[in-house]
Structures are given as C-alpha cells and as structure tokens.
Amino acid sequence: MTLLSAAGSHVGKVRSNNQDSGYAGEHLFVVADGMGGHAGGDVASALAIQSIAHIDRAFENASDAAQALRSALLEANQELAETVFEHPELAGMGTTVSGLVRVGDRLALAHIGDSRVYRWRDGELTQVTKDHTFVQRLVDSGRITAEEAAVHPRRSVLMRVLGDVDLTPEIDIEVLDARPGDRWVLCSDGLSGYVTEQRVGELLDEHPDAAAAVEALIDESLDHGAPDNVTVVIVGIDDSGSSSIGAPVMVGSAAKPLSYTAAVSKRSVRLPSLLLHPLTATSVPADEHFEPESEEFLRELIAEDERRKVRRRITWSVGILLVAGLLVAALAAGYQWTQSRYFVGVSNGQVAIFQGVQQGIGPFPLSSVYFESDIDVDDLSPFSRQRVESTINADDLPEALSIIERLTAEVER
Incomplete structure (x- = not known):
C-alpha cells in the first residue's frame, strides 16, 4: 500500500544530539526545530510536540482547527516557560513550530520560526510559510536577495519562536485549500537550508510513497553533508477526509525520553565526510537564537548590515581599482614595448x-x-x-x- 503520509528525522553528520522533533497522526502533522544549542533545543522541540499532540482529532471546520492549533502553541509556550523556571540551566531555550491539521479538503496551518511548509501541486513546489528571521526581513525590504540571505552572517537570528523568551509570541495562522494529489512537506531548516526546492520537487515526483519520499529527502540532505539535524513530515491528500498513517508517530527528540542534561555540542567528523563535503561537514552551523522583535534591535541589525554592505562595496571597489591599475600598467608596458620597434x-x-x-x-x-x-x-x-x-x-x-x-x-x- 502506498502511504499518503510519513515522518522521519535524522541527527545529521555533525551534531551530537537531535534538536528536531516531528509528529504525524490522523489529523495533525507538526515539525519543530529546537533552539538553544546543546543546553535545551531538544527539550524545547520535544515538549512542544508532546504538548500540541492532544489536538490530533476531528474538527467541524478548518477555522476551528486553526484556532485550536494556535491555542495549543500558546499552551506549549507556557509549558516551556514553566520548564525553564524549574530548570534554570535551560534558560533561553525555544523552538520553531510549523503544523497542519487536515479537515477534509481544507488545511489549518499555524507557524512560528523558520521551519517551513511547502505545497507540491501539479509538479510545482511552493513555499507556503514565511521565515520569521532577520534575513527574511532584509529580503522583504529589498535590502538583500534570497541568495544572499542563504549565506548571510545573521541568518541564524530568529525573530519569533516558542519558549521562555517571549510570553506572548505572534503566531501565523491560515486556512488553506487542499486538492487530491497535493503533497504538503513540513521540514526543519536541515532540509530547506541544504537541498534546493527544485531537488525537493524532483524527489517528491520520483517517490509516490510518502515513507520513501521522506527517506529520499533525508538522504539528499545527508548527501550534502547534513551539518544540521533534518526532519521531514509529508502529508498526502486524496479524496478521503484523512491523511492518516495509522498509529500516530513521533520522531526526533519527541520520540525519546526527555533529558535535561547538556550534551556535547558537536562530534568529530569522519574522514569520508571531510573528503566528500569539505565545506559543510567540517563545521557546525551557528546555533539559532532568538532576538526580540523590537524596533531598536532591528535598527541596530539593519545598521550593522549596512556597514557590512559598505565594507563589501569598499572591498569590491578596491579590487576593481587594483585590477584596473594592473590592466593600465600592462597596457602601458605593452605600448612602451611597441615604441621600441x-x-x-x-x-x-x-x-x-x-x-x-x-x-x-x-x-x-x-x-x-x-x-x-x-x-x-x-x-x-x-x-x-x-x-x-x-x-x-x-x-x-x-x-x-x-x-x-x-x-x-x-x-x-
């Protein structure tokens, strides 16, 4: 039987612990990417998933489901804050959450952070959610391109997350239409940050079975060095009112007993990874961290980014002048030689x-x-x-x- 939906998670090739969590049930599908490094990211994502899972039930309409999902995320936020109160060593932990609830031919979506939801329809992959990151702000304002955002030194700065960092986080909610044949992909940035959207679409097209598609997407991330944890949940849509995979499945940190003990932040890199992926497998990506979405902080980051752009322009200008100088010198030397003939x-x-x-x-x-x-x-x-x-x-x-x-x-x- 071809599975409509599936979930999978992998620690990756560099990090020592999996800070991602995922859930695929009868109606509810969620991905969470923990924040706070080795001191609590795994706890945050696991607590969030376990706290939200109770709304995996049938709803009369998608609007009710969206409100229930939003309320569940706010409850999870409160639980994370209470956990930090009991375990001060976890201060600053948080998690992104992107979740869907299927109600017939409609989907209720709730989203916070930079995990993503994609829709694959008629062979075309579309990003449905918007990242709540500083670099996304810069892209939206036209200051940088999406390509520049992918390598920006501040790409790990999150503007919205669940956790003890914000008591009333703003959560995006939306109701979306779903069509038979649609496939919805929920993923952490361990996939979206290293595998192109074109390649994601190709793998979805190649693997009609959801479990095989999840495995293929995770393997693709591993083929790119997988410096970060990677979690993928696929939700298939057919004419039935459910995309259930049978018994609910939790993956990643949510599938393991909670531990409040800090783990080592990274592990040694094996020689094959070093040789095959010298640019990605040899370093741990910067831990994502939350910064308050205040105007003062945004102004400070934007000013810093402007300074960085000025430095980059100066570097390019100096480089161009040097090349031009060398070219002029070469032309002058060449002309002097001709005049000796x-x-x-x-x-x-x-x-x-x-x-x-x-x-x-x-x-x-x-x-x-x-x-x-x-x-x-x-x-x-x-x-x-x-x-x-x-x-x-x-x-x-x-x-x-x-x-x-x-x-x-x-x-x-």
Missing part, C-alpha cells in the same frame, strides 16, 4: 621609418612616422618597391637607418 614603409609616396608596430587597436594606430626620406617609392625597383609597401621590419633604429641607406644606394645606381 621600427619598420620601413611608405609615407606620402616617400620611403619612411616608422616607430611602433604595424598593427593597431581598433581605430588607434600603434605607430607613427619617425623619419621621412627623400626616396620616392616609384624610383625603387619593382622588388624593393613591393617590399617597402609591405613594410620591412627592423629590430632597432640603427637597422632601420641601414635599410634606408641600402635603398638610397639602389636609387643612386
């Missing part, structure tokens, strides 16, 4: 010595008349006249003068 040719019907070379650069000649003799070209023998009209090269000025003397002697004879 001489040849004998015709000027105004007379035999003349030219300084430079016969070739030019476009309309600009690289030679000029150095000396015009009294020898009329028509007075030369046919052979000598042909040679002069075709120009006679000389290694230096004395050799050119010597050629003029020989031609003079020929005319006088």
Whole structure:
C-alpha cells in the first residue's frame, strides 16, 4: 500500500544530539526545530510536540482547527516557560513550530520560526510559510536577495519562536485549500537550508510513497553533508477526509525520553565526510537564537548590515581599482614595448621609418612616422618597391637607418 503520509528525522553528520522533533497522526502533522544549542533545543522541540499532540482529532471546520492549533502553541509556550523556571540551566531555550491539521479538503496551518511548509501541486513546489528571521526581513525590504540571505552572517537570528523568551509570541495562522494529489512537506531548516526546492520537487515526483519520499529527502540532505539535524513530515491528500498513517508517530527528540542534561555540542567528523563535503561537514552551523522583535534591535541589525554592505562595496571597489591599475600598467608596458620597434614603409609616396608596430587597436594606430626620406617609392625597383609597401621590419633604429641607406644606394645606381 502506498502511504499518503510519513515522518522521519535524522541527527545529521555533525551534531551530537537531535534538536528536531516531528509528529504525524490522523489529523495533525507538526515539525519543530529546537533552539538553544546543546543546553535545551531538544527539550524545547520535544515538549512542544508532546504538548500540541492532544489536538490530533476531528474538527467541524478548518477555522476551528486553526484556532485550536494556535491555542495549543500558546499552551506549549507556557509549558516551556514553566520548564525553564524549574530548570534554570535551560534558560533561553525555544523552538520553531510549523503544523497542519487536515479537515477534509481544507488545511489549518499555524507557524512560528523558520521551519517551513511547502505545497507540491501539479509538479510545482511552493513555499507556503514565511521565515520569521532577520534575513527574511532584509529580503522583504529589498535590502538583500534570497541568495544572499542563504549565506548571510545573521541568518541564524530568529525573530519569533516558542519558549521562555517571549510570553506572548505572534503566531501565523491560515486556512488553506487542499486538492487530491497535493503533497504538503513540513521540514526543519536541515532540509530547506541544504537541498534546493527544485531537488525537493524532483524527489517528491520520483517517490509516490510518502515513507520513501521522506527517506529520499533525508538522504539528499545527508548527501550534502547534513551539518544540521533534518526532519521531514509529508502529508498526502486524496479524496478521503484523512491523511492518516495509522498509529500516530513521533520522531526526533519527541520520540525519546526527555533529558535535561547538556550534551556535547558537536562530534568529530569522519574522514569520508571531510573528503566528500569539505565545506559543510567540517563545521557546525551557528546555533539559532532568538532576538526580540523590537524596533531598536532591528535598527541596530539593519545598521550593522549596512556597514557590512559598505565594507563589501569598499572591498569590491578596491579590487576593481587594483585590477584596473594592473590592466593600465600592462597596457602601458605593452605600448612602451611597441615604441621600441621600427619598420620601413611608405609615407606620402616617400620611403619612411616608422616607430611602433604595424598593427593597431581598433581605430588607434600603434605607430607613427619617425623619419621621412627623400626616396620616392616609384624610383625603387619593382622588388624593393613591393617590399617597402609591405613594410620591412627592423629590430632597432640603427637597422632601420641601414635599410634606408641600402635603398638610397639602389636609387643612386
């Protein structure tokens, strides 16, 4: 039987613990990516998933489901705050959450953070959620491109999360239409940050079975070095009112007993990973962290980004000037070399010595008349006249003068 929905999670090739969690049930599907590094990211995502799972039930309409999902996220936020109160060593932990509840041909969505929800429809993959990150703010304002955001030094700054960092977080909720044949992908940035959307769409097309598609997507992230945890939940849509996979499944940290003991933040990298993925597998991505969405902080980050752009412009300008200087120097040296050359040719019907070379650069000649003799070209023998009209090269000025003397002697004879 081809499964409509499935969930999977992998720790990746660099991190020592999985801070992601996922859930796939009868009606509810959720992905959470823990924040706070080794001191609580796994706890945050697991608590959030376990707190939200109780709304995996049938709803009369999608609007009710969306409100229930939002309320569940706020309850999870409160539980995280209470956990930090009991375990102060977890202060600052938090988690992103992206969840869907299916109600017939409608989907209720709730989202906070930078985990993502994609819709694959008619062979086209579309990002449904918007990242609550600082770099997304810069993209929205036109300050940087999406490509620049992917490598921006502040890409790990989250503006909204669940946790003890914000008592009343703003949560995006939406009701979406679902069609038979749709496939919805919920994932942590361990997938979206390292596998292109085009490749995600290709793998969904290649694997109709949800479990096989989840495995293929995770493997693709591993093939790119998987420096971060990666969690994927796929929700398939058919004519039935449910996308159930049978018994509810929890993956990642939510599938394990909670531990409040800090783990080592990274593990050693094996030689095969070092050789195959030198740029990604050898370093742990920066831990995501929350910053309050205050105007003062945004202004500070934007000002810092402007300074970074100015530094980048200065670097490029200096580089361009250096290249231009080298080019000018090369052209000057080349021109000086041409002016050390001489040849004998015709000027105004007379035999003349030219300084430079016969070739030019476009309309600009690289030679000029150095000396015009009294020898009329028509007075030369046919052979000598042909040679002069075709120009006679000389290694230096004395050799050119010597050629003029020989031609003079020929005319006088």
